[in-house]
Amino acid sequence: MGKRKLPQMTLIAVLLYALIKVLSLDSIGALNGYFMIIINRSLIFVILTVSLNLINGITGQFSLGHMGFAAVGAYVSGTITTLVLKLSPDVASSYPIFIGAIILGGIGAAIMGFVIGFPSLRLKGDYLAIMTLGFGEVIRIILNNINYVGGPRGLLGIPKFSTFTIIYAFTFFTIVLIRNLVQSSHGRAMLAVRENEVAAELVGVDTTRYKVLGFVVGAFFAGIGGGLLAHLLQIATPTQYGFYASALLLVYVYAGGMGSITGSIIAAFGLTFLSQFLQLGFDSLSNMTGINFGSEWTMVIYALLLILIMLYKTEGLMGMKEAKLLVIEEGTK
Amino acid sequence: MGSIFNTQQVINGLQLGSIYALIALGYTMVYGIVRLINFAHGDFFMVGAYASYGAFYIFNSFLGKGTPLAIVVLIFAMVAGGAIATLANQLAYKPLRYKPKLSSLVTALGVSMFLEYFFSAFPLIGASPLGFPEIIHRATFKIGSAMIDNYVIIDIVVAAILMVGLTLLVQRSSIGRAMRAVSQDKDASKLMGINVENIITWTFLIGGAFAGAAGLLSGMTYPRIDPYMGILPGLKAFIAAVLGGIGNIPGAMLGAYIMGLAETFANAWNSLLGAGIAFIILIIVLLVRPTAILGEKTADKI
Amino acid sequence: MSALLSIENMSHYFGGLKAVSNFNFEVPEGVIYGLIGPNGSGKTTTFNLITGIYRPTEGKILFDGREITGYRPYRIVHRGVARTFQNLRIFGNLSVLDNIRIARHFNFKAGLFGSLLRTPGALKEEKKIREESMQLLEVMHLQNRALEDAKNLPYGELRRLEIARALATKPRLLLLDEPAAGMNPKEVSDLMDLIRRIRDEFNVTVFLIEHHMKVVMGICERIKVLDFGETIAEGLPEAVGKNPKVLEAYLGKRGA
Ligand SMILES: Nc1ncnc2c1ncn2[C@@H]1O[C@H](COP(=O)(O)OP(=O)(O)O)[C@@H](O)[C@H]1O
Ligand SMILES: [Mg+2]
Numbered sequence: 001m002g003k004r005k006l007p008q009m010t011l012i013a014v015l016l017y018a019l020i021k022v023l024s025l026d027s028i029g030a031l032n033g034y035f036m037i038i039i040n041r042s043l044i045f046v047i048l049t050v051s052l053n054l055i056n057g058i059t060g061q062f063s064l065g066h067m068g069f070a071a072v073g074a075y076v077s078g079t080i081t082t083l084v085l086k087l088s089p090d091v092a093s094s095y096p097i098f099i100g101a102i103i104l105g106g107i108g109a110a111i112m113g114f115v116i117g118f119p120s121l122r123l124k125g126d127y128l129a130i131m132t133l134g135f136g137e138v139i140r141i142i143l144n145n146i147n148y149v150g151g152p153r154g155l156l157g158i159p160k161f162s163t164f165t166i167i168y169a170f171t172f173f174t175i176v177l178i179r180n181l182v183q184s185s186h187g188r189a190m191l192a193v194r195e196n197e198v199a200a201e202l203v204g205v206d207t208t209r210y211k212v213l214g215f216v217v218g219a220f221f222a223g224i225g226g227g228l229l230a231h232l233l234q235i236a237t238p239t240q241y242g243f244y245a246s247a248l249l250l251v252y253v254y255a256g257g258m259g260s261i262t263g264s265i266i267a268a269f270g271l272t273f274l275s276q277f278l279q280l281g282f283d284s285l286s287n288m289t290g291i292n293f294g295s296e297w298t299m300v301i302y303a304l305l306l307i308l309i310m311l312y313k314t315e316g317l318m319g320m321k322e323a324k325l326l327v328i329e330e331g332t333k
Numbered sequence: 334m335g336s337i338f339n340t341q342q343v344i345n346g347l348q349l350g351s352i353y354a355l356i357a358l359g360y361t362m363v364y365g366i367v368r369l370i371n372f373a374h375g376d377f378f379m380v381g382a383y384a385s386y387g388a389f390y391i392f393n394s395f396l397g398k399g400t401p402l403a404i405v406v407l408i409f410a411m412v413a414g415g416a417i418a419t420l421a422n423q424l425a426y427k428p429l430r431y432k433p434k435l436s437s438l439v440t441a442l443g444v445s446m447f448l449e450y451f452f453s454a455f456p457l458i459g460a461s462p463l464g465f466p467e468i469i470h471r472a473t474f475k476i477g478s479a480m481i482d483n484y485v486i487i488d489i490v491v492a493a494i495l496m497v498g499l500t501l502l503v504q505r506s507s508i509g510r511a512m513r514a515v516s517q518d519k520d521a522s523k524l525m526g527i528n529v530e531n532i533i534t535w536t537f538l539i540g541g542a543f544a545g546a547a548g549l550l551s552g553m554t555y556p557r558i559d560p561y562m563g564i565l566p567g568l569k570a571f572i573a574a575v576l577g578g579i580g581n582i583p584g585a586m587l588g589a590y591i592m593g594l595a596e597t598f599a600n601a602w603n604s605l606l607g608a609g610i611a612f613i614i615l616i617i618v619l620l621v622r623p624t625a626i627l628g629e630k631t632a633d634k635i
Numbered sequence: 636m637s638a639l640l641s642i643e644n645m646s647h648y649f650g651g652l653k654a655v656s657n658f659n660f661e662v663p664e665g666v667i668y669g670l671i672g673p674n675g676s677g678k679t680t681t682f683n684l685i686t687g688i689y690r691p692t693e694g695k696i697l698f699d700g701r702e703i704t705g706y707r708p709y710r711i712v713h714r715g716v717a718r719t720f721q722n723l724r725i726f727g728n729l730s731v732l733d734n735i736r737i738a739r740h741f742n743f744k745a746g747l748f749g750s751l752l753r754t755p756g757a758l759k760e761e762k763k764i765r766e767e768s769m770q771l772l773e774v775m776h777l778q779n780r781a782l783e784d785a786k787n788l789p790y791g792e793l794r795r796l797e798i799a800r801a802l803a804t805k806p807r808l809l810l811l812d813e814p815a816a817g818m819n820p821k822e823v824s825d826l827m828d829l830i831r832r833i834r835d836e837f838n839v840t841v842f843l844i845e846h847h848m849k850v851v852m853g854i855c856e857r858i859k860v861l862d863f864g865e866t867i868a869e870g871l872p873e874a875v876g877k878n879p880k881v882l883e884a885y886l887g888k889r890g891a
Contacts, residue, residue, distance in 0.1 A: 006753075062435065123619060126370045126438050130571070131619050134612040137568075141612070145605040177751050184750035184757065185736065185743040185764060192726055192737045199724035202686055203738035204712035204804050213747070243564070247442050254439060259728075296454035303447035310440040311428055320728055 005328055006176065012325070013172050020164070038276050040164055043171040044229050045268040049252040050178055050261055051221035056250075057259035057320075058182055059214030060194025061120045062129045065136020066222055066249050068116075069109040071241035072139065073223025074230035075149055077105035078158045081231065085159045098161040098231070102170070105227035106220045112139070113219025117212035136246055143238040154237030155230070162232035170228060174221050175326075179261055181217065183328045190214055194259070251306045257316030262323040267316075275302070341479040342597050348485045348554070350593025351492035355547035356570035357577070357585040358499065359418070359540025365516040365580035366536045367430070369437045373421055373444035375567015377414045377541045380448065381548025382465070382558040383458065384413030389466050403468050407491070407549055414545020415538040417448070422537040427530070452560035465556035488550045495546060496586055499539070503582060508535055516580060569596070572615045638697075639664040639808055639840050640685070640716075645694030647677075647684055654680040656864040658694070662808070662857075667834055667841045669851045669872075672861030678844040679721055682810050686718050687711045698808070713741055717806035719797045721813045721844075727786030731777055731796060734785050735768040738803035768803065774836075775799040791822050798829070802837055809833065811843040815850050823847060827854050852876060 020039065024031040031039070052066045080101040084094055119131045149155045181187045189210045192200035201207045230236040252271055256263025275298045282293035309316060356378050363371045388409035389402070396402040421444050429437045453460035473482040503509035514522045515532045523529055551566065552558050573592040577584025592611060600607030638661035647655040655677045662668045670678050684691050687708040696704045703711050717738075726734050743764060749757035772778045775795055780788060785796060794814060801809055814830070815823050827850055834841050845851045851858060851872070858875045860868040868878040875881055 119616070119620060125434055127619060129435075129438060130370065130575070131616065133568075134572075134615045134619075138609055138612045138616075141605065141608045144608070180753050181747075181751050184753075185740050185745070185761060186747055186750045188729070188733055188737045189740050191729055191733070195726035195728060196724045198688070199720070199726065200737070201708040202688075202712060202718055202724075203800055204709050204741040205737065206707075206709045208707075244446065247446060250439060250442065291456060294454055294460070296450045296460060299450035300447060300454050303443050303445075303450060306443035307425055307440055307447065310436050310443065311425070314432065314436050 042269045042272040043167045047174045047225035049264040049268040051218045052249050053264045055218035059190045064129045064133040067241040067245040068136035068139040069219040069222035070226030072109040073105035073226030074236040076108040077101040077227035078155045078230040102227040106223035109223025110216045110220035113215040117215030120211045140238045158234045162228045257318035259320040260318035263318030346594035346597035348488045350590035351488045352547045353570045354586045354589035355543045357573040357589040359544050361574040361585035362540045372441040375563030376448040377544040378548045379563035380417045381410040381414040381545025382552040385410040385549040410545040410549040411542035415542035418537040418541020462557045462559040465552040569611045641697040643695040645691045648692045666856045669855030669858040670844045676861040677864040715807035717801035717804045718810035725785045732781040735803045738800045739764045809839045815847045
């Protein structure tokens with residue numbers, strides 16, 4: 001059974017890539033630099049959201065410190081590339097090093113995920129949420145106090161390696177790999193842990209292993225996302241990766257649907273764009289009325305959105321369903 | 334100075350602990366009754382601080398400064414904290430009462446974000462910190478080698494009075510008895526004719542009022558307020574409640590004083606440790622004993 | 636007949652409550668063994684102890700001559716003990732097929748990277764698991780439901796799915812906790828046939844807890860009767876059925 005969907009996915013991804021590239025050409029100018037920034041950010045948030053969904057939605061654990069993993073990725077990769085750039089300022093030839101640094105950042109985050117995964121063996125639900133929040137804060141506080149990485153001011157002067165092409169490729173691979181994992185025997189073991197831990201253990205699933213694995217893999221990709229973000233913004237500060245940034249990812253995951261990769265992709269894109277449009281709207285409202293509407297209003301709307309989703313559509317946009325394109329074979333989730 | 338464990342630090346620790354205790358009580362009471370970690374609780378504290386700020390400017394012109402004004406402001410802070418907590422319960426938590434626990438937790442996160450960003454977005458308030466006015470004249474005096482000001486005494490005494498009041502309420506009044514019954518067993522309480530929703534409302538009201546009072550004390554003592562001021566004290570008070578066994582009222586008070594002292598000592602020793610000590614305590618407590626010092630034990634029956 | 640499962644001096648306390656009191660018994664290989672007793676007499680707790688959910692306060696559990704006391708449940712499953720639950724524990728949001736495949740996961744030989752990259756080796760393993768699982772679903776007459784969400788199945792089929800899922804772990808000992816609960820007479824008699832068939836075709840020893848006297852007397856070849864954590868009778872169905880203590884403590888009350 002089961003058709004191979006990868007060629008189809010790849011084709012669509014390549015076409016989409018080409019389309020965006022063409023539209024952003026100076027001579028066409030349909031997508032200006034401003035749009036490209038939003039697209040880049042959205043793609044990175046897709047990585048972060050999908051990776052959080054692996055922990056919260058697929059494995060049924062609860063991470064409230066997900067940006068802590070991203071911070072590790074950002075700081076590890078950022079430190080490496082700034083150092084390399086200092087030693088040899090030839091940016092073009094540094095791309096292999098950049099890719100390596102991003103992956104090392106992912107590995108660093110994965111190690112952190114391994115450490116943070118252990119409490120999940122003893123704690124559930126809200127206690128686990130608090131524990132991961134605590135870990136995330138500890139990471140932030142430590143970064144705040146390491147002078148080598150800039151303390152509270154953050155890591156400055158990170159080279160701008162994250163181009164649209166790089167980000168796009170990483171996002172594509174993240175989606176494909178996580179999809180492959182979820183729809184494999186290992187992924188089903190993770191889903192079983194979410195569905196019913198006792199039953200999972202009693203059909204022979206080593207639930208300890210799969211809970212920790214959820215955290216490790218999720219953290220790895222969050223680290224990748226953090227690394228890309230740092231090389232897009234050219235800065236990494238502890239506050240970027242604080243508790244509220246993690247909470248924002250949670251909004252994305254719930255809005256898209258816990259357990260649905262498709263939902264996470266749509267939500268990360270939709271909400272990043274929404275916030276930009278809201279910003280534009282508030283700016284013009286400020287111009288019209290003369291009253292200043294700050295960026296906080298966007299967050300007010302996000303917060304309301306989260307509350308409304310929880311009250312009226314707890315299962316989110318997609319529930320646990322996936323788009324056909326992401327389903328490898330029927331009967332899998 | 335020498336040792337970090339001197340009288341000055343103990344006094345500072347108790348003062349900080351008093352503020353944490355007032356916040357921790359609301360956390361623990363709400364958890365005891367509805368099993369919800371109310372993330373927005375720290376923001377009720379922030380609302381109390383802003384309400385005090387507003388009340389000061391309303392009443393300052395005809396009450397002057399001093400104790401009468403302070404009492405009026407305190408009442409305002411408590412009413413505001415209680416009102417916002419009750420409102421959050423009615424609008425956001427009540428509809429989710431019998432849904433999975435995590436949906437309430439995430440909703441609480443939403444309420445918290447909403448309050449913080451709404452306050453910082455609101456033109457009259459704004460994101461930047463405000464200096465908190467002096468409601469009672471600040472006077473410093475010396476006991477032994479320790480410098481003490483009257484705010485230390487106000488914080489400790491006001492917190493103590495409120496906590497004694499709460500203890501009496503919980504032990505003696507019919508509401509208190511009903512609260513204890515509901516926290517033991519919601520269904521049985523219903524059968525006994527207790528209006529559970531009513532008791533939950535009272536719990537939010539009292540918890541919010543206490544957080545509001547803490548907001549005033551904190552504003553007076555560390556005279557700067559901003560929309561995000563509730564995040565860290567809220568988390569630390571929550572950790573104090575966990576330390577004391579969440580759901581347990583005396584435990585939360587004890588945990589809060591331990592937290593205040595630990596943070597003060599740690600800060601005196603090293604600022605990194607001071608910033609992280611609360612989370613280190615949290616992680617240790619949760620790992621060693623998820624139900625913590627005075628808490629209950631639960632088992633999942635199979 | 637050698638003992639597949641032996642319990643030696645096993646006791647278990649919940650706080651001050653003695654849920655299981657000094658159990659000693661053996662389940663011989665190949666039989667259908669029944670455990671009966673009033674509600675709260677410690678039957679489910681016995682299963683929880685055997686499958687490693689709780690560690691017994693005292694005593695030893697041996698499976699196939701080797702001690703398994705204190706093992707993690709999943710390792711006990713790998714040794715060859717599977718079970719169903721008194722209150723169903725199905726992976727409701729997953730498909731029926733996935734429910735079975737998860738139970739076959741212990742036999743999945745590809746590593747994490749194989750699955751991430753969908754290597755030929757991993758795909759071969761996936762195919763094997765899928766085929767085996769579909770076969771099992773056919774044997775259990777659930778093949779038409781394979782792609783449905785498990786939570787949408789009617790109660791009787793859910794019970795069968797849970798048995799199928801337990802069988803998917805290739806057990807030598809199958810523990811069934813009140814398999815006939817909530818079934819109508821027709822379903823009960825189908826279930827009895829199914830249990831006999833399972834024992835014969837899958838070559839498993841069946842150890843079941845049941846309230847339904849018809850089931851117990853009809854298919855069990857040995858019976859153990861509990862009351863308040865104590866064993867009050869043990870042996871062949873006819874003998875147990877005549878035991879005055881049993882009649883008084885259990886059967887008498889229900890007029891069976
Ligand atoms: N996890 C637990 N914690 C405390 N007591 C328990 C637990 N599980 C079972 N019990 C108690 O142990 C006794 C035996 O229960 P159980 O084995 O479920 O009985 P049965 O399956 O025979 O109806 C009962 O009194 C029950 O309340
Ligand atoms: Mg039972």
